[in-house]
Amino acid sequence: MSTTLDETELPVLAQGCPTAGESVAAGAVTIALVGNPNAGKTSLFNRLTGLRAKTANFPGTTVEHRRATLRIDGLTATLVDLPGLYSLEATTADEQIAADALMGKLPGMPAADVILQVVDATNLERNLFLTSQVLELKRPMVAALNLSDAAERQGLKFDLAELRQRLGCPVVPVSARTGQGIDELVHEVTLAARHQPAPEIHADLAACGSCRGCRYSARYDWAESVRTVSMQGDPVRHGRISEAIDRVLTHRVAGLLAFAAVMALTFLVIFWAAKFPMNLIDGLFGLAGKTVGRWIPEGDLNSLVTDGIIGGVGGMLVFLPQICLLFFVLALLEDSGYMARAAFVMDRLMHKVGLPGKAFVPLLSAHACAIPAIMSTRVIEDRRDRLATILVLPLMTCSARIPVYAMVTALLFPHAAVKAAGLFTAAYALGIIAALAMAWIFKHTLLKGPIRPLVIELPNYRLPSLRNALLLTYDRAMAFITTAGTTILVISLVLWALATYPKTAVEEMPAAVQAQLAELTAAGDEEAAEALVEQQELEHSFAGRIGQSIEPVFAPLGFDWKMSVGVLSSFAAREAIVSTLAVLYGLGADGAEEGVDAILGAMQTAKHPGGGLVFTTATCLSLLVFYVLAMQCLPTQVVARRETGSWKWPLLQLGYMTLLAYSAAALTYQVASRLS
Amino acid sequence: MSAATLSPQAPLGPDTARPAVESMSLAALRSGEARVVRVDAEADDAARLMALGVCVGRRIEVVRAGDPMIVRVVAAHVGLSARLAVGVFVAAADQAASETTAA
Numbered sequence: 055m056s057t058t059l060d061e062t063e064l065p066v067l068a069q070g071c072p073t074a075g076e077s078v079a080a081g082a083v084t085i086a087l088v089g090n091p092n093a094g095k096t097s098l099f100n101r102l103t104g105l106r107a108k109t110a111n112f113p114g115t116t117v118e119h120r121r122a123t124l125r126i127d128g129l130t131a132t133l134v135d136l137p138g139l140y141s142l143e144a145t146t147a148d149e150q151i152a153a154d155a156l157m158g159k160l161p162g163m164p165a166a167d168v169i170l171q172v173v174d175a176t177n178l179e180r181n182l183f184l185t186s187q188v189l190e191l192k193r194p195m196v197a198a199l200n201l202s203d204a205a206e207r208q209g210l211k212f213d214l215a216e217l218r219q220r221l222g223c224p225v226v227p228v229s230a231r232t233g234q235g236i237d238e239l240v241h242e243v244t245l246a247a248r249h250q251p252a253p254e255i256h257a258d259l260a261a262c263g264s265c266r267g268c269r270y271s272a273r274y275d276w277a278e279s280v281r282t283v284s285m286q287g288d289p290v291r292h293g294r295i296s297e298a299i300d301r302v303l304t305h306r307v308a309g310l311l312a313f314a315a316v317m318a319l320t321f322l323v324i325f326w327a328a329k330f331p332m333n334l335i336d337g338l339f340g341l342a343g344k345t346v347g348r349w350i351p352e353g354d355l356n357s358l359v360t361d362g363i364i365g366g367v368g369g370m371l372v373f374l375p376q377i378c379l380l381f382f383v384l385a386l387l388e389d390s391g392y393m394a395r396a397a398f399v400m401d402r403l404m405h406k407v408g409l410p411g412k413a414f415v416p417l418l419s420a421h422a423c424a425i426p427a428i429m430s431t432r433v434i435e436d437r438r439d440r441l442a443t444i445l446v447l448p449l450m451t452c453s454a455r456i457p458v459y460a461m462v463t464a465l466l467f468p469h470a471a472v473k474a475a476g477l478f479t480a481a482y483a484l485g486i487i488a489a490l491a492m493a494w495i496f497k498h499t500l501l502k503g504p505i506r507p508l509v510i511e512l513p514n515y516r517l518p519s520l521r522n523a524l525l526l527t528y529d530r531a532m533a534f535i536t537t538a539g540t541t542i543l544v545i546s547l548v549l550w551a552l553a554t555y556p557k558t559a560v561e562e563m564p565a566a567v568q569a570q571l572a573e574l575t576a577a578g579d580e581e582a583a584e585a586l587v588e589q590q591e592l593e594h595s596f597a598g599r600i601g602q603s604i605e606p607v608f609a610p611l612g613f614d615w616k617m618s619v620g621v622l623s624s625f626a627a628r629e630a631i632v633s634t635l636a637v638l639y640g641l642g643a644d645g646a647e648e649g650v651d652a653i654l655g656a657m658q659t660a661k662h663p664g665g666g667l668v669f670t671t672a673t674c675l676s677l678l679v680f681y682v683l684a685m686q687c688l689p690t691q692v693v694a695r696r697e698t699g700s701w702k703w704p705l706l707q708l709g710y711m712t713l714l715a716y717s718a719a720a721l722t723y724q725v726a727s728r729l730s
Numbered sequence: 731m732s733a734a735t736l737s738p739q740a741p742l743g744p745d746t747a748r749p750a751v752e753s754m755s756l757a758a759l760r761s762g763e764a765r766v767v768r769v770d771a772e773a774d775d776a777a778r779l780m781a782l783g784v785c786v787g788r789r790i791e792v793v794r795a796g797d798p799m800i801v802r803v804v805a806a807h808v809g810l811s812a813r814l815a816v817g818v819f820v821a822a823a824d825q826a827a828s829e830t831t832a833a
Contacts, residue, residue: 141781145774180783180804270780271787274804289805296807297793304794304809398809401798507811508798509778 083131083247084164086156088188089172090181091138092391092513094200097230098172099135100525102240107135109529113162116699117151118432120529127244134166140180140511141270142187146435157191168246169195170239175205175212175227176514178285182277183270185221189253194246195223198239202227204516210287217284222254231519296514300395304512309399316392317418324379324422325453331375339368357554358547366546369627370539370689376422376453377534382527384415384430389518394510401508407490408497408505410434413443417489420450421482424690425538426530428697438501442493444697445707448690449489451482454628455681461632462678464654465669477678484682488714537696538689542627545688549623549630552597563590585637592637597622611680611716612673612723614662624686631681672726676719684715756790756801756818763791764820766803771817779818782808790820 089095099107103122110121120135137152144150151160158165171188173181188195199205199212217225224242228235258276302308343360350356387393393415401411412434420427424447431447434440451459459481467474497503560568567590574583592598601619608618616638620631639656660668685691691704698704753767766788769776783804784790794800797812 141777143777143781145777145781177804177806180806183781183783270785274783274785274788277804290802293802293805293807300794300800300807304800306796394809398798398800401811504772507775507814508809509775509782509811509814510809511782512800512807512809 083129083167085131085133085168085170085243085247086166087133087135087170087172088139088156088184089200090140090174090177090184092511093138093172093174093177093181094230095138095172096135097519097522098198098200098228099133100522101230101233101236103133105525105528107133107525107529109533112151112155112160115151116697117148119152119155126240129244129247131243131247139184141184147437148435156188166193167250168243169193170243171195171197172200173197175199175202175210176208176289178289179274179277179281182280183273186259186273186276189221189223189255189259192252192255194250195253196239196242196246197221197223197225198235199225199227200230203229203232203234208287208289210285210289213284213286217280220256220258220280220284222256222259293514296391296512299515300512303392303395304398306399309395310403313396313399316387316396320380320383320387321418321421323383324376328375328379332372335368335372335375339364339371343368354554358550362547362550363543366543366550367539369546370535370542373423373453374531374534377426378527378531380419380422380426381430381530382523384419385523385526386518386520389516389522391513391515394512397510398508398512405505407494408439409443409493410436410439410506411508413439416443416447417450420447420452423452423454424448424450424687425534425693428690428693429530429533431697436503436506438497438503439506441698441703442496442501444694445496445703445710446489446492448685448687448707448711449485449492449683451485451682452628452687454687455481457629457632458681459678461635461654462674462681465657466671466674468654468658481678481682484679488683492710492714537693541689541692545625546627549597549625552600553592553595553623555595558591558594560587562594588637589639592619592634610723611676611719612670612727613677614668616668617673617677621680621686624681625688628681628686670727671730672723675726676723679722680715680719682715683711683718685711753819753821755816756792756820757799757812757815759792759820760795761792762822763789764822766790766818767821768819769817770819771814775814779810779814782806784808784810784818790818 087095087099099120099122103120103124106124107120107122109118111118117137119137121132123130123132125131134155136156137148139149139152142153142156144153154160155163156166156169169188169191171185173185185197197217199217202212205212212227214225214227224246226235226239226242228239230236258279303312343364346364347356347360350359384393387396396415397411399411400414404411404413413431415433416427416431419430427447427450428444431440431443434443459478463474463477467477497505560571563571567586571583571586574580574586597619601622602615604618604622605613605615608621613621616635617631619638620634623630623634635657639660657669658667662668685708691708694704694707695701756764756766766784766786769779769785771779779785783806784801788803791802792799793802793807798809799812799815800807800809802808
């Protein structure tokens with residue numbers, strides 16, 4: 055028999071726990087997938103559901119799970135992939151939610167009609183611990199003995215009849231990787247769904263369940279006894295290969311070096327490989343803008359569509375290649391088992407700032423973009439640790455800051471490549487140091503709590519699944535586009551409006567400007583004339599006026615009003631300051647792309663009305679420091695709100711980072727201007 | 731089964747009625763196999779350790795000593811802080827085995 059995967063609407067969640075008879079009659083059956091992390095649960099889920107799966111939150115929580123609705127053999131079934139669990143006795147809030155969802159204690163979530171436990175055949179004894187707990191829930195259950203292909207390679211043999219008897223429920227050997235056994239598994243699951251048989255609890259299991267002593271010990275004794283009778287072979291054999299690799303990868307020094315190398319390679323790959331699709335997207339949207347621009351008559355609508363909408367959407371989508379590549383590579387590393395080693399070697403270092411070893415990967419990912427990094431903090435178990443990590447992530451230099459760094463270093467060191475590189479590195483270092491310092495502060499004040507000691511499983515290394523990685527990447531990309539994307543679009547439109555209105559007719563411009571315009575048009579220099587008009591229009595628009603009025607606020611930092619407008623425009627995207635300054639210095643929006651040298655030339659010679667260079671060393675340094683530390687990314691805040699479940703945290707982020715950026719930049723300016 | 735030897739009222743902690751077993755903390759065990767006889771840790775940490783197999787009666791072996799350390803237990807590798815290892819008490823495998831058969 056085969057599974058026909060039809061796209062159907064998700065069944066409406068029942069108000070309470072449906073009785074077995076009800077749900078089968080209504081045709082909607084809930085099948086919960088449960089199992090240890092690393093047991094291949096996700097692989098099995100993906101094999102059964104593929105692209106049909108959607109990510110959703112448990113009702114009223116920020117804990118995610120994947121779910122999909124299928125039609126199997128005439129039944130409509132909702133498959134729910136619960137987070138990996140070692141035990142139904144939870145030690146973190148997230149684990150508690152997953153356990154509650156399984157047991158039907160979560161309001162808004164129906165109890166599972168069938169529990170499908172994914173058991174790792176290469177790790178039978180440990181997996182059986184969870185089995186003993188799940189069996190006691192007395193719900194219809196099917197055990198999938200996953201990774202049976204790997205088990206076979208290790209020389210492990212299973213007595214399935216014995217296993218079935220000991221567990222009291224169907225046991226099906228499968229391999230999510232090769233697809234072997236899947237049909238039989240689906241058959242058993244549908245049987246369980248239709249007939250709702252409770253598992254036949256074996257005498258041994260019943261005995262240990264009622265034991266008031268060390269519950270864990272009793273269960274493990276049971277697991278050991280089952281393993282001894284039903285499995286032949288030495289499960290430790292494969293572990294020895296992983297052990298050999300680990301001799302290097304978990305070594306205190308070599309392990310750290312290896313980790314640094316892996317991360318460096320990851321980022322190199324991401325930045326290099328992302329260039330091609332990024333240029334493609336840039337080119338495509340540029341083309342779209344020009345083409346659409348020709349269809350719509352000149353005027354506001356034209357500008358709105360080409361600059362506002364197409365420009366805004368393009369500016370957001372251009373980050374997608376980096377984000378997708380980042381998630382893809384991280385998913386592969388996680389699936390291979392390496393990430394556990396990374397958390398292991400980084401644990402001691404991270405402890406010094408009060409964060410767990412697992413926090414290092416999001417902190418590193420933030421160097422590409424803070425948004426996926428915030429999403430990946432989910433792996434951090436402790437809520438306080440996760441919050442502290444989310445709060446400091448945006449301090450890491452993301453790709454959007456790079457054009458600004460490039461501009462400032464070119465202004466300061468146009469011909470000294472080594473110094474420029476040094477300044478670049480210093481900027482990155484400032485971000486990292488600030489993040490670690492703030493993490494330490496938060497963990498010792500606001501988010502004070504005991505630093506949880508490390509307890510982590512180091513699974514055997516295995517070849518990562520491309521399919522899992524691709525599905526995860528697709529899922530995350532969609533999440534990025536919907537949350538961040540809409541925000542960026544809205545802000546782009548708002549800023550477009552602020553920069554366009556009110557309009558300034560040529561007649562309203564100062565006499566000197568009008569004269570200059572006439573000169574340029576007479577000389578046939580249309581480009582320069584256009585640029586001049588753009589500059590004037592921006593100056594007199596809302597954005598320009600706001601910039602001029604907030605100039606006193608930024609005066610201690612050494613910014614003039616044009617830079618203030620630039621900082622304002624950075625609310626849509628950090629790198630927007632470059633094009634904004636290009637327009638304000640009379641080079642037109644296109645001028646920023648064509649020749650950085652041209653805009654640099656204009657900026658280097660720019661003078662204050664009262665004389666004196668605008669872009670002094672002190673001002674440049676202060677601008678750099680400001681951009682390193684400031685929170686200028688509303689999409690990041692939106693995602694932070696989604697992950698933390700409240701606006702309190704993103705607002706705190708905005709508050710402390712603005713304060714930090716302002717004071718650090720002011721300090722830099724005051725000190726630098728006195729020194730030079 | 732070792733479960734039978736544990737006092738019902740005190741799931742964790744030393745059972746002084748038993749003959750003294752020479753035990754040492756996991757942190758001190760450099761190599762060789764041993765059996766876990768006691769786990770002293772905060773509730774949550776203990777639960778995590780025990781769920782992964784570091785609980786009374788299980789065979790345990792140190793794969794890599796240090797902080798954090800790696801142990802092999804129920805045929806899987808587990809990394810844990812030395813801080814936690816200090817509270818895990820083990821006895822040489824044969825000693826613990828003879829103690830349980832005597833019960």
